[in-house]
Amino acid sequence: MSGPLERSAGTRFETERFPVVYELSRAGRRAWSLPATEVDAPELAEIIPEAHRRTDPPALPEVSERDLVRHYTRLSQRNWAIDVGAYPLGSCTMKYNPKLAEEAAALPGFAALHPMADDSLVQGALELLGTLERALCEATGMARLTFQPAAGAQGELTGLLIMRAWHESQGAARRKVIIPDSAHGTNPASVTLAGYQAVEVPSDERGLVDLHALEAALDEDVAGLMLTNPNTLGLFERDIERIAAALHKVGGLLYYDGANFNSIVGVVRPGDMGFDIVHLNLHKTFATPHGGGGPGSGPLAVSQRLERFLPAPVLLWDEGTERWRWDHDRPDSIGRIHSFHGNFGINVRAYAYLRSLGPEGLRGVAERAVLNANYLRALVADELPTAYPGTCMHEFVSSAKHLKKTGVRTTDIAKRLIDLGYHPPTVYFPLVVEEALMVEPTETESKETIDGLADALRQIVREATDDPDLVRAAPVTTPVRRPDEARAARDLRIRWTPPSG
């Protein structure tokens, strides 16, 4: 029988029904190659009692290595990637990921280290983390940092637990954490997990935190304020000094969500703005690959007064022995947040990136990211006006609500952009903008790419009036067209099952 994999792919995106790995399975075929026991040991039945022993192995697919390689190679080709083309997802910072960082992370001196090896055996790894910690603290204006959080949301929770520990040490358990209405969903979710109540403050007509509403919300029950600066509208919170002062006056702590740090690195430091706690997304600003949704790395940095609460262990340089070591003796620590030391392999990549750029390079990142975003904003300003006026930072948020009368929605613009060769921007976020398109080109896209993207966006806006059905039918160039998402949730199929009969 000739299965789908027996035909060669005529086009990059095959449109035939694409097999699931289970459908390639033939009993007795194998890819695996592993040693037999080869030592003088009892039979399995004598080692594992019957009550624990499996009689039939699980019904996994049986494929040859050639099948396996073709299947996953072709599967990978059914996917967009930064190595394939532009990826202007707002708030995601999809910049180019340097190849040398991949090569470095794969070196056995990093990739083959055991996480519980004695400190004396991992001095290179600890030196790397120590140097990276110092550089990230310098870039954020913080005193110390933990690499344990595996992603931004885990960094948020770590920071909020430190906030809680701080207030408890001051003899006052507070209950509320303030979040602007333009915040990422992880902020309120983390606040709940940390045992706090999320209090939302609105944005004002400038798209910034409404100062009056904020000042009205501040009292001695407020543990802190979580702020993304620039915010998710791509706007710098220019009142930041006043916000910090008002919050500190009632004893609250200011938390910096590093999702948009890319636009200010080397230009302004969260610590200098008055922030007490900072998480970074190294998979954004520090160019580590997103991996289809992860891994990330969300190190959490704090000011000096909060240092003692960091998750244990904390990295130390021991002057006496001239060696790095983990300090486990941290009585005020909030405790461990990760199984080991966080996403170390990602931190190796971030380190390589940092060492490529140096101080001028880092500042160049912010400058060009902001230049690219504003250039694109200006190119499409007539067709897709931003929700709030003025220059933006690394991203801008347009609204397509004026196209609703043509029947074309933001989703349709996104899907049509796919047919024109670009990954769509983030859509329908932030929630405060109707029919939102959130665009972040990043600093690594060229002027030609941005010109092309702007041409495509302008073309789609014209098509919305001239040929709305074309826009609403998109995409037609992809391996699948628009999926029925309602059906996916209603008729739940979330694992493969063999065809019945």
Added chain:
Amino acid sequence: MDFLPHTPEDIAAMLARLDLESIGDLFEPVPAAVRVDRALDVPAALDEVSLAAHMRVLAAKSQGAADLVCFAGGGAYDHHVPAAVTALGSRAEFATSYTPYQPELSQGVLQAIFEFQSLLCDIYGMEVANASLYDGASALVEAVNLAVRVTKRDRAILGGAVHPHYAEVVRTYSSGLGLDLDVAAVTDAGVTDWNALDLTGAAAIVVPYPNFFGRLEDLAGAAERAHAAGALCIAVVDPTAMGILRSPGDLGADVVVAEGHALGNPMAYGGPYVGLFATKLEFVRQVPGRIAGETVDADGRRAFVLTLQAREQHIRRAKAASNVCTNQTLMAIAAAIHLSWLGPQGLHRLGETCARRTAFAARVLGEIPECTLRYDGPRFKEIVIETPMDGANLCRRLAGRGYLVGPALGRWFEEMDRCLLIAVTEKRTEADIRGLAEAIEKELAER
């Protein structure tokens, strides 16, 4: 070396379009008082040749499984990563893609996640799996949270031989959740006696299988007791044992979590790893994180999407099932490819080789004078040995003789200062095991 594509002409043209003199003008909203007026004090830029050399020098300052014969365990293991898995799992189309929010451009990642979920369900005897969590510890935290929501109770009981770091992480998270946490005692047999515990009011019990000491616990009996008390049974289950051990689903577990790095991902000093999370269909709406589902497209073709997103933080915000957003998808894809490489017979072979070589190692190590096996009874992949030497010191001494062992257990367990873990994977040969025994014997004799 930077990665900026702009020529001077590009910059001039772009600024002209914006009617600006300089890029600095774009930063007008940033108050002058808080701006950085100097270069950051970070190391100077390196060219690619110098940076590659620097990274090699730094890497050479550590010793891991490429330098020493690795018998280290405790949640991270020196398993073989098949060449095909490394090659496929590092393909840039997977590695440099974003979360699959645009399904038409993300069928590769979405289908790989769907296959990952299916393979996990198959090995664990479960009905639902998610697209991964950060690591074993965070997967356990999420399982406990699920049990708290399902049972509307707030007490969790952890087996005494749950990985001590996982227990610490659950404790850290519990401070925000107001969770009441008990850690059970370990018997002389190195297991938790679930029959001796009062489970009243528990949302969940957590049973490691095998446990931190490599011992197989009575998961079926524990699950029965949990259910009688109205609690859920959460099992922490090594996926590499699933070719030879009955599945946790078969033994009565309600939620299965694990550290999945051993499937296709290197030790990498503890991360990036992959938290595995699987459960029963009845709890699907309480599952944290992303789930891929099958549907059809506008032309009736099979297509994959992220589904049941109303559980997640970007929709439900403060009321979400979890705050997780970024997960460990790339590691999950490698795990799926590894499981497909293994198939049923390969998974069995993997488990059998590990289990029988561990039994062989236990016998050989147990024959060393002054070296005893701390626990008897069925075990998988790990052994606790006890000698007259301090455990941490013996680990260091053995590294000097070319063997990576441990961790030493004194840090977490009272009266185990002279104990350490020895893990035996399919990579450890008879010569490796006999060499380790000889090294231990010499070390004890020469101390």
